[in-house]
Amino acid sequence: MANAFTGVDFYDMDSLLSEEERAVRDTVRAWVEEHLMPVIGEAYIEGEFPKQLIPGMAELGFFGANLPEEYGCAGLNNVAYGLIMQELERGDSGIRSFASVQGALVMYPIYAFGSEEQKKHWLPRLAAGTDIGCFGLTEPDYGSNPGGMITTARETKDGWLLNGAKMWITNGSQATVSIIWAKTGSVDDTKSIRGFIVPADTKGYTAKDQKGKLSLRASDTSEIVLQDCLVPRDAILPKSGGIKSPLMCLTQARYGIAWGGIGAAMACYDEALSYSRERVMFGKPIGQTQLQQSRLADMLTEITKAQLLTLQLGRLKDAGTMIPDQVSLAKRNNINMACEAAREARRLLGANGILAEYHSMRHMANLESVYTYEGTHDMHTLILGQAVTGLSAF
Amino acid sequence: MKVAVCIKRVPDMDLRFAIGSDGKALDPAGLKFDIADFDGYAVEAGLRLVEQAGAGEVVVVSVGPAAVQETLRKALGMGATRAIQLEAAAIPFDGMAVAAALAAELKDGGFDLVLFGRMATDSANQTVGPMTAHLMGVPCVTAISKLDVADGRGTAERQLEGAAETVTFPLPAVVTIDEGLGRPRLPSLKGIMAAKKKPLDVRPAQLGTASLTVDHIALPPDRPPGRIIGEGADAVPELIRLLQTEAKVL
Structure with a gap:
């Protein structure tokens, strides 16, 4: 087998990185070499996300690593965060996708648009990998044009009632919580798009693996259906607003x-x-x-x-x-x-x-x-x- | 439990390297440096000892120029409590020079154990640990693969050729570590951030006298190309003759 991966650095990029950025890169690189490379080939052929790797990734702090320490994250700068993504994708795009979704598409919106209670409740759990998240934006007929979405959220006396379908959702089947984007107004009102934190065990929420992929086979890609899915009033991300x-x-x-x-x-x-x-x-x-x-x-x-x-x-x-x-x-x-x-x-x-x-x-x-x-x-x-x-x- | 771990910054010998123009050292161009392999195991052993004891500290110590601070911070990122750089313009080749500096620093430090890797992966001298023990006037056990500490005594296992030896010794002591105690943990991302805030003291190294100098180093000769001595059964007598007289394996 080949020697351990030592990177590609023809222009002495290392000299442009801080000691801490290099240290982060080296930790992720070593983790990928030791834990991901031995299992990725088989995971890919089997079409399975290697779930057993989640606790190790969480323990080293790979999820939401550029978010603040007060929420259980590593508080890295964005270059160090980018280097984590680089090294994970050196192993496999599916594993990087998992970490991207958890950090940038689930933890980030809670951090940016959530209430303090939502942040304190969800971010440490997502950083620790005890909760896994997914991001429900794309719909079967609205990919490049997400503003056209037809998923709706209607305010009722008991909370928000969500209806619609989401597709191509990374981590969808294994997620314990989903950030769902829906229109609270009419279907042509993109300003009414809001984000909702929807636990996967909510009644009316179902996720199903999308089968037959010839790409990202070591990643979970799913379809999510929301049928009269009722979430509490405080499930809305209060600072979200519009596309x-x-x-x-x-x-x-x-x-x-x-x-x-x-x-x-x-x-x-x-x-x-x-x-x-x-x-x-x-x-x-x-x-x-x-x-x-x-x-x-x-x-x-x-x-x-x-x-x-x-x-x-x-x-x-x-x-x-x-x-x-x-x-x-x-x-x-x-x-x-x-x-x-x-x-x-x-x-x-x-x-x-x-x-x-x-x-x-x-x-x-x-x-x-x-x-x-x-x-x-x-x-x-x-x-x-x-x-x-x-x-x-x- | 108070543990010191002495670590060395060494070039990564897995990368391609060249010998410098003076013929006495590696060409620094393109070299990457890291904590010596066995020293990483020693840091891990120190962390586990203190974790098991439930209280105490792991102090990492390194002799050398400012660059060794990066290596010390890696150990801090793994979880060591604080670090000491014994500043020297270069890392001396002679183990006695290094051991004198370490012993001067550590002898009154109140450490229960002073750990080393069993050898540095660049110089492979295996001398600094035992020499430091001698200068500190404490027992030394080398190349251990298992270590238990209880009631002021240590029990260590050493792997010998075809046998395992168990030794006991009073603390304080110096112990040099082989691989068996557990793979070094990776510095977590939070650990890397925390390392920046941990104490790293810099003091001049009180180096001992160096008696050894490297005369020159050379790469191993290229392996001679293989050769075909014949084909089929006819070649067997010649093959046996060469295995007896040239390869000397029969």
Whole structure:
């Protein structure tokens, strides 16, 4: 087997990281090597999220790590948070997705839009992994256009009555609590969108695995149905208001995904480089051929560019000056880059590249989902188009 | 229970490395540094001893330049209580120089146990622990794989070739740690943040006299290429002859 993963650092990126950021990265990297890599291939083939890893991830503080210590979180800066996502996705996009959803899409909205009681109740439990969360925004007919959602929340004397269906929900089946986004007004009133904390054991709430995935197989993806699902009045996130609220959550998640793409690309490059040195064809290592060197040079170049761009994005986020359009650029660039790197690595690996024993094809298949979720590549193209022209094409 | 753990900052020998132009040390370019492997086990052992005792402290100590503070903070991130850097321009190669500094620091510290890794993964001298014990005037047990402490005495197990040896000794004592006591825990993210706020004292190292100097280091020679001595049964006599006379395994 290959040596332990030591990262890809052609431009001495380490010198741009603080000691604490490197230490966080090293902890996650070591955890992935020791606990995730031995089980991920089989989990992927079996189509099972490796649940047994949750307590270890929680104990080390991987969930909501950039939220404050007073709520049981690690209180890291956003660069360190990004490095966690990078290293988790070096292992598998599904595992990174799990942590992204728990932190950026469940803990973040409770932190940003919740009451103090909600924060004190939910955040420590979610950080400790004793509760698992999911984020119910996307609907069967409303993916890139979440503002069109038809899930409703009606205020009654007993509380809020939720009705609707959500689809492509990461962690849906294993979640004990869900952040559900619904319209409290008419279906064309996007300003009436509010968030609700819905425990999974609420009557009228059901989650069902989506079967037949050829991507993110080690991740739980589910459909959620809300049928006269009654939650207390204080289940609403009081500071949520309009489509902007879930989009703010998505900005957090996409920020982590941008880092994650680097991790997946590094894993593929590392595997391809190692294989190219060892695999002998026509009497010499394939790494000594120009075609494979071209692949490796392209991968290294694109990874290095993404590293520098994403670190600066993190520094802007920590300075409080990052704008969502910049996150779109990074998510769009990095995931597309990772898709290309995974495909080229798989090709360099030849026939061996289709085996689960190697990682590039698993990453390649995973990244097709990542390319499509959290704002498709095309939507981010249009967001950037709008940002520079001032003209919306969607 | 008061435990000191002496740790060394070493280059990661799993990465590719080169010998520097002076031929006496590794080329620092591209090296990554970390706590020496067995020293990580020693930190883990110290943390477990104090956790089992329910009270006490784990003090991590390292000799060397400012860079060793990063290694000390890693141990603080794992859960050590406080750290001491014994400042020296470089980490001396001669174990006696290091042991003198450590003994001077630790001898009046009131420690029940002073732990070391059984050897540093770069120099592999295995000397600093025993030398420190000698200078402190306390017993020393080396390369232990199990350790229990009760009523002012320690009981340690050592793995020998084909046998296990159990020794008992009075505290305070110096013990050097092999792998058996439990894998070093990873610093948690909260631990990493907390480490920044824990005390890290810096004092000049009272280094002992160094008698040893590295003359030169060299990489092992490349393995000679394999060769084909023949095919089928006809090749067997020659193969046996070479295994007897050249490889000397028969």
